[in-house]
Amino acid sequence: MNIVLLNPEIHVNTGNIGRTCVLTNTKLHLIKPLGFELDDKKIRRAGLDYWKNVQLFVWESLEDFWSKNIEGNENAKIYMATTKTKNKYTDVKFQKDDYIMFGPESRGIPEDFLNAHKEQNITIPMLINVNAYSIEYNVIGDTPNGYAVPRTVTGVGYGETVTLEAAPNSISGQKNGVNGTWEFSGWSTDRNNISTTKVTTVNVTQNTVVYGQWIFKADNTSSTTVTPASGNSSRNSAPAANTVGKHNVHRHGPKTGDSNDIGGYLLVLGVASAILAVVSKRKAN
Numbered sequence: 001m002n003i004v005l006l007n008p009e010i011h012v013n014t015g016n017i018g019r020t021c022v023l024t025n026t027k028l029h030l031i032k033p034l035g036f037e038l039d040d041k042k043i044r045r046a047g048l049d050y051w052k053n054v055q056l057f058v059w060e061s062l063e064d065f066w067s068k069n070i071e072g073n074e075n076a077k078i079y080m081a082t083t084k085t086k087n088k089y090t091d092v093k094f095q096k097d098d099y100i101m102f103g104p105e106s107r108g109i110p111e112d113f114l115n116a117h118k119e120q121n122i123t124i125p126m127l128i129n130v131n132a133y134s135i136e137y138n139v140i141g142d143t144p145n146g147y148a149v150p151r152t153v154t155g156v157g158y159g160e161t162v163t164l165e166a167a168p169n170s171i172s173g174q175k176n177g178v179n180g181t182w183e184f185s186g187w188s189t190d191r192n193n194i195s196t197t198k199v200t201t202v203n204v205t206q207n208t209v210v211y212g213q214w215i216f217k218a219d220n221t222s223s224t225t226v227t228p229a230s231g232n233s234s235r236n237s238a239p240a241a242n243t244v245g246k247h248n249v250h251r252h253g254p255k256t257g258d259s260n261d262i263g264g265y266l267l268v269l270g271v272a273s274a275i276l277a278v279v280s281k282r283k284a285n
Helices: 011-023 041-053 062-069 111-116 262-284
Strands: 002-006 027-031 056-059 078-081 099-102 133-140 153-156 161-163 171-175 178-184 201-203 208-218
Touching: 002 011, 002 062, 011 027, 011 041, 027 062, 056 062
Parallel strands: 002 027, 002 099, 027 056, 078 099, 133 208
Antiparallel strands: 133 153, 161 201, 171 178, 178 208
16 A cells, blocks of 8 residues: 655654554655655654654655556556545545555645546545534733633534633732732633623634733722831831930920020039038138
């Protein structure tokens, strides 16, 4: 059996197909131009240790391949895999020298070539309702503390309508030290217009990403600066009531309007009285 890849574009696909060919004793034909180099490490990685055992044939063009393998070979029959036919591959009794051709991943086998060999067109039907799709939740920007993004939903069938996770309630919290409230925008499939294109359900026809965003609204009374009350600095470690500065000490006495220290006058008066007493005693003698 022979597998033919016409102008393959993706090295990983070719590597995987090569590994399968080894395990089924099938020859692999690559028709140029290729979308990669044959010595690309990614091909060998996809083919694992089997790539070196691939029965590989490389052809310069479709004409080159056709003239050297199909023309004049009565035992060779080629089938073209396409989605544009109702002939299933299971309806064919393949022979060991037959070929199955696959076109480029992005466009398939040219339509004029298919039309020239309609009887050899076959299709490999796929189950359109296979559970192979997913819904990923993507939250853009900052989120409130403790919030967890919902997990990706897998195993979604084609055409299935899925109800999205409910939008979370508002959460009181902070952002950059400012008190406020976090409010969720809701979910949308349009990243650039989340607030105006909200959805609660998604009809899945492909892998889907829904986007949401938390919006922070600061409280009106919120401030990033804490002002000490009554002029007390928050840096003071001792209570103000227990702290007495020397410039705050007041001596108690009659309020005469004189701010001079009366103790000094009393000291002078006492000294003067002692001197007068000594002088008077001397005169008496």
